[in-house]
Amino acid sequence: MADLFDRFGSLRARRDSLVGDGGHDPFQVEMDEVLSQTEAMICGRHTILAGTNNYLGLTFAPESLKAAHDALDAEGTGTTGSRVANGTYSGHKALEYALSDFLGKDHAIVFSTGYLANLSILSTLVGPDDYILMDADCHASIYDGVRMGDAQIIRFKHNDAADLDKRLARLSKKPGNKLIVIEGIYSMLGDKAPLAEIVAVKKKYEDVYLLSDEAHSLGVLGRYGRGLPEEVGLEDDVDFIVGTFSKSIGTVGGFCVSSHPQFDLLRLACRPYIFTASLPPSVVASAKASLALVESGGALRKRLMRNAEHLHKGLVDIGFILGGDISPVVAVVAPDAETGVSFWRGLMDGGVYVNLALPPATPQNFTLLRCSLCAAHTIEQIDRIIEVFADVADSLGMLPAESGKKAALG
Amino acid sequence: MSAEPSDGASPDVRAAVLEVLQTFNKTDVILKHGTRFTEDLNFDSLLVMEFIAALEDRLDISVPLNVLPDIETVGQLVVAATEIVREEHG
Numbered sequence: 199m200a201d202l203f204d205r206f207g208s209l210r211a212r213r214d215s216l217v218g219d220g221g222h223d224p225f226q227v228e229m230d231e232v233l234s235q236t237e238a239m240i241c242g243r244h245t246i247l248a249g250t251n252n253y254l255g256l257t258f259a260p261e262s263l264k265a266a267h268d269a270l271d272a273e274g275t276g277t278t279g280s281r282v283a284n285g286t287y288s289g290h291k292a293l294e295y296a297l298s299d300f301l302g303k304d305h306a307i308v309f310s311t312g313y314l315a316n317l318s319i320l321s322t323l324v325g326p327d328d329y330i331l332m333d334a335d336c337h338a339s340i341y342d343g344v345r346m347g348d349a350q351i352i353r354f355k356h357n358d359a360a361d362l363d364k365r366l367a368r369l370s371k372k373p374g375n376k377l378i379v380i381e382g383i384y385s386m387l388g389d390k391a392p393l394a395e396i397v398a399v400k401k402k403y404e405d406v407y408l409l410s411d412e413a414h415s416l417g418v419l420g421r422y423g424r425g426l427p428e429e430v431g432l433e434d435d436v437d438f439i440v441g442t443f444s445k446s447i448g449t450v451g452g453f454c455v456s457s458h459p460q461f462d463l464l465r466l467a468c469r470p471y472i473f474t475a476s477l478p479p480s481v482v483a484s485a486k487a488s489l490a491l492v493e494s495g496g497a498l499r500k501r502l503m504r505n506a507e508h509l510h511k512g513l514v515d516i517g518f519i520l521g522g523d524i525s526p527v528v529a530v531v532a533p534d535a536e537t538g539v540s541f542w543r544g545l546m547d548g549g550v551y552v553n554l555a556l557p558p559a560t561p562q563n564f565t566l567l568r569c570s571l572c573a574a575h576t577i578e579q580i581d582r583i584i585e586v587f588a589d590v591a592d593s594l595g596m597l598p599a600e601s602g603k604k605a606a607l608g
Numbered sequence: 609m610s611a612e613p614s615d616g617a618s619p620d621v622r623a624a625v626l627e628v629l630q631t632f633n634k635t636d637v638i639l640k641h642g643t644r645f646t647e648d649l650n651f652d653s654l655l656v657m658e659f660i661a662a663l664e665d666r667l668d669i670s671v672p673l674n675v676l677p678d679i680e681t682v683g684q685l686v687v688a689a690t691e692i693v694r695e696e697h698g
């Protein structure tokens with residue numbers, strides 16, 4: 199008899215062959231107890247967290263905790279309603295004003311997650327006669343968003359402005375708006391978009407808009423943490439900025455800002471805005487408090503970058519080959535998924551948690567041991583991470599015995 | 609490929625598709641008009657993406673992701689690619 203789940207046969211086979219041996223499953227990690235922004239008890243072991251996207255460590259910021267507690271007590275555990283029904287409180291509007299003010303755009307819309315922000319905007323903003331030109335390495339939420347909409351979807355080569363230029367040139371005879379979609383910092387390898395080159399290409403053509411997903415760069419890049427556009431001085435050239443509260447803002451939720459005069463119409467058009475409940479008041483309050491801390495967080499950003507440089511240098515020194523941009527996302531490439539799982543388990547046994555990322559969620563089909571750093575990491579913690587990486591690589595025969603030679607990784 | 613249906617497909621595009629596809633074909637299957645990417649060539653979604661990117665380079669075109677779900681066979685791809693070549697370079 200056919201079973202409903204038969205269609206997952208190849209998924210089941212892959213899971214069973216990778217993690218079916220009863221060993222620690224990278225996709226079923228349970229935090230028994232969260233000790234701080236950078237430490238947790240996992241399987242009874244004291245573990246350094248180096249894969250949480252909690253870039254500024256704001257999850258326990260006293261101001262944000264207090265704001266959340268106050269809102270929780272005053273307004274309850276949830277709104278039990280959509281933004282377009284009973285789910286917009288004054289806190290949601292205040293957060294939207296704070297976002298548009300912070301990012302220097304006229305309008306902001308808050309969504310229930312960053313994933314839903316991308317689904318909303320990308321499925322709705324462009325129609326059947328329009329074109330989306332997306333970087334091939336964009337996040338799954340961007341792929342899902344464009345697939346939900348009706349626009350023609352064209353991918354350009356990752357971070358390749360010349361390829362984008364070629365594709366726009368071929369479309370220039372065609373009517374319809376064109377929306378370029380990029381990310382400030384790419385989530386998997388931590389590399390930045392060549393924003394100046396992309397803006398230069400955009401300006402060559404008519405009816406072209408630019409959207410940047412600043413999920414991993416908000417709070418991280420720019421003097422005030424406004425992301426890649428601030429860092430390179432091109433904020434006015436980015437028409438739409440999407441972001442999330444689930445990384446440097448330290449809670450959950452998403453947003454989009456823009457100065458388009460009709461931006462607010464999207465509230466009546468985006469289904470993932472209309473047909474889901476709004477964020478709970480406590481989350482909204484902590485997001486607003488954390489946003490203020492992001493803006494004044496120059497010292498946190500310095501610590502974060504110091505940590506990023508320290509980990510990057512430490513891993514390169516022991517022979518790992520890493521990507522060029524030094525950023526708070528540091529990804530080590532494993533030769534295949536099986537080695538990736540063994541490596542990940544070795545790190546866990548050594549008390550270090552990182553993300554294991556497998557194809558197809560990764561660029562170039564890489565298997566990645568993806569670290570993300572936190573401003574709250576100490577140099578001692580990072581030295582420990584480097585030491586455990588070295589030990590595990592050594593036990594798997596992945597680093598040459600003599601130093602100086604490059605590893606068989608990457 | 610033999611006995612091709614008269615679908616208006618360009619012979620140049622057909623040759624280009626076959627040439628690029630052969631570099632991705634890890635099976636013994638001989639490429640024909642009706643060869644199916646998933647069932648006959650064991651292409652998964654990742655390989656499809658890589659193959660399409662290579663074909664885009666070869667023909668200097670953009671293949672919108674939207675057309676991919678409707679393409680099951682080599683012949684269907686040749687027809688779709690012909691249309692795009694005519695639109696973008698015609």
Ligand SMILES: Cc1ncc(COP(=O)(O)O)c(C=O)c1O
Pocket residue numbers: 311312313314316337339381385411413414442443444450451452
């Ligand atoms: C680039 C990018 N966009 C969007 C998201 C989704 O964010 P959220 O966790 O708020 O749904 C993520 C995070 O996973 C991301 O990396």
